Amino acid sequence: MKKAERIVNGSGGQVVFGQELGRGGEGSVYEVVGRSDLVAKLYHKPLPKEKQEKIEAMVRLKTERLLRFTVWPVDVLLGAGRKVVGFLMPVLKGQEIHKLYGPKTRLAEFPQAGYSFLVHTAANLARAFAAVHEEGHVVGDINHSNFYVTEQATILMLDCDSFQVQSGSTRFGCDVGIPMYMPPELQGVRTFRGVIRTRNHDNFGLAVFLFMLLFMGRHPFAGKYSGSGDMPIERAIREFRFAYGPSAAARQMQPPPGALPLTVLPPKVQQLFARAFSQESMSGRPGAEEWIAALQEMSGALALCPRNAGHQYPMQAGSCPWCAMESATGGLLFHPTDSGRRTAPATGGASADAGRAASAEAAGGSGFQLPGIWAQIQRVPAPAPARTFPEPASLPAQLSAPVAVYLRRRRLRAGLSLTSLVAAAGVWIFLPGYWLLTIGALAGLNLLLLAAGKGRRKLRSARAEERDRLRAKWDEVCRRYAEASGSGAYGAKLRELEQAKREYLDLESFRAAELRRLEERQRGLQVQTYLRRNRLEHAQLDGIGPGRRATLALFGIETAWEVDAVRLARVPGFGPANTRLLLAWRDRLERRFAFDPSAGRVPRSEILVVERAVEARTRDLERRLAAGATELARISSDIRARQEAALREAGGTALELAQAEHDVEAL
Amino acid sequence: MFEFDQIPFAAEFAENPEPRCPCILLLDTSYSMSGQPIQELNRGLSSFKEELMTDSMSVKRVELAVVSFGPVQATSEFGTPDDFYPPMLTASGNTPMGAAIEKAVSMLEERKNVYKQNGISYYRPWIFLITDGAPTDDWQRAAALVKNGEASKSFMFFAVGVENADMNVLGQIATRAPLKLKGLRFADLFSWLSNSLNSVSHSTPGDQIRLENPASPEGWALI
Numbered sequence: 001m002k003k004a005e006r007i008v009n010g011s012g013g014q015v016v017f018g019q020e021l022g023r024g025g026e027g028s029v030y031e032v033v034g035r036s037d038l039v040a041k042l043y044h045k046p047l048p049k050e051k052q053e054k055i056e057a058m059v060r061l062k063t064e065r066l067l068r069f070t071v072w073p074v075d076v077l078l079g080a081g082r083k084v085v086g087f088l089m090p091v092l093k094g095q096e097i098h099k100l101y102g103p104k105t106r107l108a109e110f111p112q113a114g115y116s117f118l119v120h121t122a123a124n125l126a127r128a129f130a131a132v133h134e135e136g137h138v139v140g141d142i143n144h145s146n147f148y149v150t151e152q153a154t155i156l157m158l159d160c161d162s163f164q165v166q167s168g169s170t171r172f173g174c175d176v177g178i179p180m181y182m183p184p185e186l187q188g189v190r191t192f193r194g195v196i197r198t199r200n201h202d203n204f205g206l207a208v209f210l211f212m213l214l215f216m217g218r219h220p221f222a223g224k225y226s227g228s229g230d231m232p233i234e235r236a237i238r239e240f241r242f243a244y245g246p247s248a249a250a251r252q253m254q255p256p257p258g259a260l261p262l263t264v265l266p267p268k269v270q271q272l273f274a275r276a277f278s279q280e281s282m283s284g285r286p287g288a289e290e291w292i293a294a295l296q297e298m299s300g301a302l303a304l305c306p307r308n309a310g311h312q313y314p315m316q317a318g319s320c321p322w323c324a325m326e327s328a329t330g331g332l333l334f335h336p337t338d339s340g341r342r343t344a345p346a347t348g349g350a351s352a353d354a355g356r357a358a359s360a361e362a363a364g365g366s367g368f369q370l371p372g373i374w375a376q377i378q379r380v381p382a383p384a385p386a387r388t389f390p391e392p393a394s395l396p397a398q399l400s401a402p403v404a405v406y407l408r409r410r411r412l413r414a415g416l417s418l419t420s421l422v423a424a425a426g427v428w429i430f431l432p433g434y435w436l437l438t439i440g441a442l443a444g445l446n447l448l449l450l451a452a453g454k455g456r457r458k459l460r461s462a463r464a465e466e467r468d469r470l471r472a473k474w475d476e477v478c479r480r481y482a483e484a485s486g487s488g489a490y491g492a493k494l495r496e497l498e499q500a501k502r503e504y505l506d507l508e509s510f511r512a513a514e515l516r517r518l519e520e521r522q523r524g525l526q527v528q529t530y531l532r533r534n535r536l537e538h539a540q541l542d543g544i545g546p547g548r549r550a551t552l553a554l555f556g557i558e559t560a561w562e563v564d565a566v567r568l569a570r571v572p573g574f575g576p577a578n579t580r581l582l583l584a585w586r587d588r589l590e591r592r593f594a595f596d597p598s599a600g601r602v603p604r605s606e607i608l609v610v611e612r613a614v615e616a617r618t619r620d621l622e623r624r625l626a627a628g629a630t631e632l633a634r635i636s637s638d639i640r641a642r643q644e645a646a647l648r649e650a651g652g653t654a655l656e657l658a659q660a661e662h663d664v665e666a667l
Numbered sequence: 668m669f670e671f672d673q674i675p676f677a678a679e680f681a682e683n684p685e686p687r688c689p690c691i692l693l694l695d696t697s698y699s700m701s702g703q704p705i706q707e708l709n710r711g712l713s714s715f716k717e718e719l720m721t722d723s724m725s726v727k728r729v730e731l732a733v734v735s736f737g738p739v740q741a742t743s744e745f746g747t748p749d750d751f752y753p754p755m756l757t758a759s760g761n762t763p764m765g766a767a768i769e770k771a772v773s774m775l776e777e778r779k780n781v782y783k784q785n786g787i788s789y790y791r792p793w794i795f796l797i798t799d800g801a802p803t804d805d806w807q808r809a810a811a812l813v814k815n816g817e818a819s820k821s822f823m824f825f826a827v828g829v830e831n832a833d834m835n836v837l838g839q840i841a842t843r844a845p846l847k848l849k850g851l852r853f854a855d856l857f858s859w860l861s862n863s864l865n866s867v868s869h870s871t872p873g874d875q876i877r878l879e880n881p882a883s884p885e886g887w888a889l890i
Binding site: 096098099102103104105107144145178180216217218219222223224225230232233243254255256257258259325326328329330331332333605612 | 677678679680681682683684685686723724727749750783784785786787788869870
């Protein structure tokens with residue numbers, strides 16, 4: 001606006017403005033010609049006297065220390081009548097803090113930032129507050145756009161002209177504030193005009209931002225409320241409903257599902273949060289200095305997740321909370337930095353690798369090492385191969401006792417019968433007069449013997465019945481054995497694990513292929529845009545006059561993109577010569593097209609879709625492979641137990657069956 | 668210690684726990700919209716996405732859904748602008764506006780429940796109706812839902828009429844005065860909507876937002 005007007009700095013030198021860098025509600029920020037280290041903020045409207053004095057005072061109050069943490073006004077900008085119309089300040093570096101604490105934007109904007117970076121940033125934010133407080137000022141308007149984070153995790157505060165500034169005995173107020181970052185005592189305030197802001201107010205906002213940095217962007221007062229109705233953040237703040245605190249449950253609050261539990265942090269930091277958000281200590285919240293000490297200590301006590309080097313966490317957590325959270329939510333919190341771990345060689349040196357895996361486990365980690373895991377799977381004994389059983393009938397067997405007794409008695413009866421026959425014959429020869437008697441006796445005796453021999457049929461059918469029962473049992477046992485031995489469960493599981501291993505080792509190339517596919521598509525889109533920009537009506541094409549071009553347009557062929565043989569064939573009266581001409585034109589354009597990798601950058605969000613899917617698949621495969629050895633061993637020992645039980649039963653049954661067969665045959 | 672249960676919707680909220688401002692676009696795709704109106708509407712939708720994407724807070728906080736009618740269908744489910752792919756709407760059928768409004772209100776209720784389950788705070792939702800006709804179904808119940816919703820502050824309902832829209836019926840449905848689009852200035856309308864959502868997403872849930880007057884001489888609407 002005031003660019004036409006002559007504007008000078010505090011020492012009277014003219015300031016020339018370059019490009020507008022940003023535009024806000026009360027002013028715009030411009031480049032300053034000749035000063036790459038400074039920018040100028042110019043207000044849209046004339047400033048009231050008090051605001052002019054505030055800026056003049058701030059320029060006087062600038063210190064080395066403030067300038068390390070803020071873009072503090074370093075010089076005034078004066079317009080007509082030496083009225084303050086703006087000020088000069090250092091160039092802002094970095095990005096808005098919410099892009100760091102929100103995982104989704106962090107992955108895109110701060111891809112290298114791990115938890116350690118977040119803890120460092122938190123400590124630096126506390127340092128920035130400490131600097132402002134020690135100079136006697138209050139930040140006041142704490143919000144997600146007023147803190148910038150650089151790639152070195154340092155903080156720069158902006159919008160300093162809204163700070164509450166203390167100049168000797170004069171206090172310049174802060175008139176603004178966003179309720180969701182304001183302490184309970186300032187909730188429901190109708191206007192901040194005239195409200196004296198204190199460090200203790202700031203300390204609440206500081207704690208909220210530290211919390212959001214350490215808790216993946218979660219607001220400390222956004223939780224699950226078990227009461228009825230809504231629980232907006234401001235009301236939760238007013239009613240001290242810190243969702244993670246020890247008294248959260250008593251206040252009907254609990255942390256959102258899948259959020260980091262407070263207990264993961266070092267006890268000192270936990271206590272600071274509890275104090276910052278509690279009713280009891282609302283008049284004495286932890287100050288910036290206390291936070292600096294606790295956070296510094298915390299950043300020195302981070303452990304590295306053995307499974308994913310992108311995960312750092314407070315040592316006292318015991319196991320990696322990020323792995324658990326990522327696996328429960330399916331979201332991605334940090335970039336998996338060593339995706340190469342998947343392609344580590346799986347064969348060879350298995351014992352050394354197994355040793356390494358064992359030591360990783362001994363170190364208390366849950367590290368996944370494929371070679372060690374695979375060696376364990378391979379150590380699981382396979383079930384014994386199936387044996388063929390001999391046919392029981394072919395086994396040597398003795399007769400059973402009842403059959404043996406019966407047969408002995410039968411021989412005796414046969415002897416008696418023979419003897420009686422011989423005797424009868426003797427009587428008949430030597431005492432012919434008694435033959436009748438003899439025949440009678442003989443018949444009687446043999447009838448008796450016959451009656452005695454009647455038991456044979458009964459015995460035989462009993463034994464045959466027994467044999468059939470045993471045969472059935474034998475068949476059943478054989479079936480059970482064969483079923484156990486032939487069970488595909490072991491082989492199937494092993495194949496499944498092998499498949500999982502193959503897939504695991506392929507993940508890296510899968511990921512690369514997916515990313516390539518995205519790039520290809522991006523390239524395709526660029527070609528399309530480029531061809532679409534080349535309109536037929538402007539093309540230098542001799543022989544295709546305006547009339548023809550109008551016809552082509554009617555058939556939807558207006559740019560090089562639509563030029564193709566199929567479409568052209570549909571245009572009536574458009575001959576092969578013209579078709580060739582047009583296709584050659586398109587061809588020339590395509591050859592001339594140069595891919596611009598910077599403009600054709602694949603959107604970060606699409607890359608993250610791939611990363612997230614690959615990470616989820618990695619976790620799933622690792623889980624299945626890690627459980628593989630145990631499951632395979634269970635299947636194997638189950639099969640062996642069933643085989644052995646069948647074998648034991650088969651032995652007894654075979655012998656009994658052999659005997660029964662023998663018995664039946666003998667009878 | 669870290670044994671969590673699987674949680675529906677958890678990924679989007681774990682990666683982005685910012686408060687949400689849900690906004691449903693209720694778009695008339697009846698036959699009378701054919702031709703230039705539907706083309707302009709489609710064009711407006713894609714520029715709408717682009718404009719929201721330029722604001723670092725809106726891209727995290729605004730959630731868009733599209734319900735088109737007729738027939739009534741959720742063309743896009745709730746998602747932040749980066750996940751929003753503007754649908755290619757085609758015009759056909761009649762104007763079941765009443766059913767569409769009922770559908771939008773129930774979608775909002777469902778979405779709010781998801782927010783509550785996941786400990787996500789939210790702004791008062793927006794329902795933004797754009798139509799060029801008059802309802803062909805029973806709209807009395809929908810009108811009652813809108814009145815209740817506005818009275819209980821559970822959402823804000825804006826109605827925009829295009830060309831031959833029945834402004835009288837719109838006035839009976841909406842509690843805020845319906846706006847009449849100047850010509851086919853969908854682009855300006857969506858630009859205004861994205862600006863308004865941007866200011867919402869920079870405020871605190873529950874704040875009163877002063878919206879730029881769309882019916883100013885340079886604006887896109889007539890009262």
